[in-house]
Amino acid sequence: MHIEVTGLVKQYPLKAGLFARAKDRVHAVNGVSFSIPRGQTLGIVGESGCGKTTTARLLLRVVEPDAGMFKFEEVGNVFSLPEDKLKHVRSRMQYIFQDPYNSLNPKMLVRDIVTEPLRYRGSSTRRELERKAAELLEHVGLSPADSKKYPHEFSGGQRQRISIARALSSNPSFIICDEPVSSLDVSIQSQILNLLIDLQKELGITYLFIAHNLAVVFYMSDTMAVMYTGKIVEMGPSEELYRTPLHPYTQLLIKTLDPESRKDPLVKNDSGEVPSLIHYPIGCTFYPRCPRRQAKCLEAFPPLEGEGTQHQVACYFPGWDNGIADKR
Amino acid sequence: MNPSILQIENLTTEFQTVTHRTPAVEGLNLTLRENEILGVAGESGCGKSVTILSVLRLLPPNGAIHRKSKILYQGKDLTQLPEKEMNSLRGKDLSIVFQEPMGSFNPLFPVGKQIVEVIRTHEPEVPVKQALERATELFRQVRIPHPELRIQDYPFQFSGGMLQRALIALALACSPRILFADEPTTALDASTQIGILDLLLERKEATGMSIFFVSHDLSLLEGISDRICVLYAGRMVEACTAKELHTYPLHPYTQDLLEAVPRKGTFKKEKRLYSIQGKVPDPQNRPIGCKYHPRCSKAFERCRKEEPDLFGKESHLVRCWLYVDAH
């Protein structure tokens, strides 16, 4: 296992004023665990507010987690590293942002943007950096001449390529892709996705691929995790999840892939209401929307388990549904 | 075929920037029929949002509709209408739902009150109590639970999906004949999207209104529209029924668009994603000849020089040299 995350928790306190004690908390991430083999892609899918972006930021310690362990390569726990060692580890992990317009410093030359991760680590001469920039840009399908331009001279898709070039500059073994194509035009999305796949094949990079577009996540991932209210409710190999989704939420999401599905009663009657992350309910958080809810579901949140298979689900009554999945 | 209710003829809308004038949409010809959902598909820079703003005359100060353009509604040319008359049409006959519900409501007033305001602006004889009842009924129609309580809530108390339903309620308050929807579901999660689309369909059937539905998601439009027209770089490149678009897309752009999106049930192990090379042209830098030719895998000499007209029969029009017998 290249990446092993266990028990990730993050709760944001809601403060009123400087000295008021924090009473309420936003339970953004509540015990997330997963692992990724080297060179493979784990996709995380979920709707807005489910905690997927927070999870991504926690891994790189852009935000500090409240609890959890992150085993990465030879490092036992990235979360307990001191600042200076963290800097070194960060060069092995990188991040691609969703918004191509906000993730590049508008006042910096592209050349400086893509080599920034190199610049703070050890001394490379100006010439070396220029050469490296040209190399990186070509690698992502741009031209070396682009290194002397500013971000605003490029389109959204090209900017994402620049972002990817920047992520590659420090030779990372792990890249977190946070909704990398959601802000792009449809006709460009596949260009970028293909680029990411090619890079993975060539360099053996492990990806954590986050998106809310189910079809894209299915396509890109080897393994997939479905998140809801800060927890993983189902996880397993993508194809299997697609063929036999077990959690009612996953089943709902898959149904929405098909526009004709609006006639389906499951979709039609769905209230779409997500419980508050502040007053986090006891028991299964999907209860209000679940077509097969029972009293048992209110006792405690079902554990994520898979009976020895790779396919895990957090539900007391998984699988059973009107026609879409195998019966137990 | 239903009679037409809105006719856009030769619409050209230009924007004046510091240095020059750019046409956002050029020579657009569209017909919207009664009780029909027209899907308008396209990506950024194609002019679909500008079209809506032009019809409703909501363009920013530096935008102007060309003199030769005509927008006919009920026999009147909307481009020539005095502002006062236009105002009485907006919100009543012609209503609009935008992409961002948060930006469409005043955060300082309860949502119900804002609906009442719209009703009473167009129908001043309606007393407040009755208007409030109508608002509650509208909330019920858009399937907001506990409507009588919710109309007293402020916009921030609604979730994204619920607020969009409230926005639709607002748009439907005075029973419009045409509803303009500009990416109404793009900002919402997939599970809520379906509900909203369903709602729009239901309301269309119940009231007989027409919907001018703009979106970049072609598959979404296929699911909800009667007819679809595809815009690219300010021009309409194809127009036909939704069914035909699904089975016989003619224009290379339409075909590419349908191909390039990962469809459900495809995985990277199986096949590589089809991708369209190049990028959507800047409004200032549109190519000569056919606007799509730099990216088109089927382009030939004529495409580079001359821009084709719309060819074909009424039920299926396409702007492409491939379908013309001339050489």
Add this chain to the structure above:
Amino acid sequence: MKLFVGTPLEIPYLKFKKQKLGVFSLGVLLLLYTALLFEGFLAPYGPNTKFRDKSYHPPHRVRFFKEGKFIGPYVHEYVLVNPIFKSYQVDRSKVHRIRFFVPGEPYKLFFLIPSTIHLFGTTDGAPVFLLGTDNLGRDLLSRMIYGAKISLTIGFVSIFLALFGGILIGGLSGYIGGITDWLIMRLAEIIILLPTFYFFLFLRSVMPSDISPGQRFFYITAILAIPSWAGSARGIRNWVLSLKNADFVVAAVIAGASKVTILLRHIIPQIRHILILNITLSVPGIILGEAGLSFLNLGITEPSVSWGMLMNAAMDINILLRYPWLLSPAIIIILTVFSFFAFGYALKDALDPRT
């Protein structure tokens, strides 16, 4: 709907060009600052050159025609008739021609090259006072030209001090956050709340009194900088707060940048134009502050010269009524301040993406 033509630099430039008043003011300012370099050349006399018998001499009237004939610019001699009330009478017999590029008092051109050529002067060495003299017989025009040096530069030096402090303190305050941020902001707010001029007076009162003019300049500059510092610090801190979580800043953190690097390399460049605006619109305030202090004899004092100091001579209304030309420094102060504001607001409109 964003239709964007031209680079971020081109658009403001073009917009600015359209504002006639702004362009004109810029021209005026450039002229004034260039004149600084040529102070010795432009001024007919030195800043402290006294003409003992020409105290409170009114401005010479430059004539061009004598008995109908054009003979070029010249002035008559003015003779002191009343030594107590200092009134003069024109002596039409004596004629002093004025020529350009005339030799006169020695000075250093561009502060380096010794020279004696002045822009204009009389051919026979007789004094010519275009703006009259003060009580010690010093040419007001010359003193105004030399005074420009202090009055025009004190604004900039002061502002740069303020900005430097503002960026460092405000920037780090915003970035570090927490208690540090809270304390620094409250301090800045207190300074802002205090009435500026009284604050100047207070700081001035704790300034040591027996110091050289050079030190004095430094102290006054520092005093004038402090209130501006507080304003800048707050503004910059707010910008840092809003940019702190921008994606590209997060990317820089991931890349391994230190807090200071992020501040200087990523955040400050985004607000460059605001800083320039800040400077342009703050300078006139400093100029007026200095003028005010010097007017009260609390700022720049003898033997240095500044416009505010010149105004001090006009403090007594009786003197002013009798010798009104003493008010001329006020006109140049107003012109400068107005030009800064006109240019600054034109710049602001040009940079504003909404107009």
